[in-house]
Amino acid sequence: MKQFLCLLCVLLLTTGCNNTNNSKEDTIDVYALRGPSVLTVAQFLEGNTYVDGKKIEVRILDSPQQIQAAIIKKEADIALLPLISAANLYNKQIDYKLLGCSVWGSIYLIGRVDSIQKLGNESVYMFGKETTPSILAENYFQKNGFPLGITNYNYSVESPQELTGLLLSRRANAAILSEPFISVALRQDPSLSVIADLNQLNGEEGFPQTAIVINP
Incomplete structure (x- = not known):
């Protein structure tokens, strides 16, 4: 989190955090996707943090599409969203810059069986077609x-x-989920367990899951 605060300071010194709405010129609007991305900005949720005045x-939103819309409309000075969503915006030539990646690999297959062979x-079930969870799931199943x-x-x-x-x-017995939702589900239903860790790609530890982008 200290690293994120340092990035904010650098951002203000270099770009001034341009905002097209004059009534919002005294704020830095940070949009984050509900889930592990929120951990990066948790210390700012009380709303009492100031950087350079x-x-x-x-703002916590529920879907990558909502974050993408805020970016396209230039409502977000800073946004935290899945890296693949940020890449899609880049391919559409949306004028945002990548600051870094704050979350690395927290996606798992959970269910009421103990192996994929028993599925x-x-x-x-998974959230979002052609998103990071679906790509990792398909890759995992094919490799196994x-x-x-x-x-x-x-x-x-x-x-x-x-x-x-x-x-x-x-109503679902198997799903691809990330933290903190994994822990919530496992704590509330003992019949659920982790079937597979989807975070190991080609023998590497984890992968960049959440991107931090800024409005230059």
């Missing part, structure tokens, strides 16, 4: 000789909170 205002035809058919993936949920609720209500 500018108040840090943190059978069970649907695997268990390529699920497209009908076995269920992308009907719109947020990690909704997905956690499906697991706890037993």
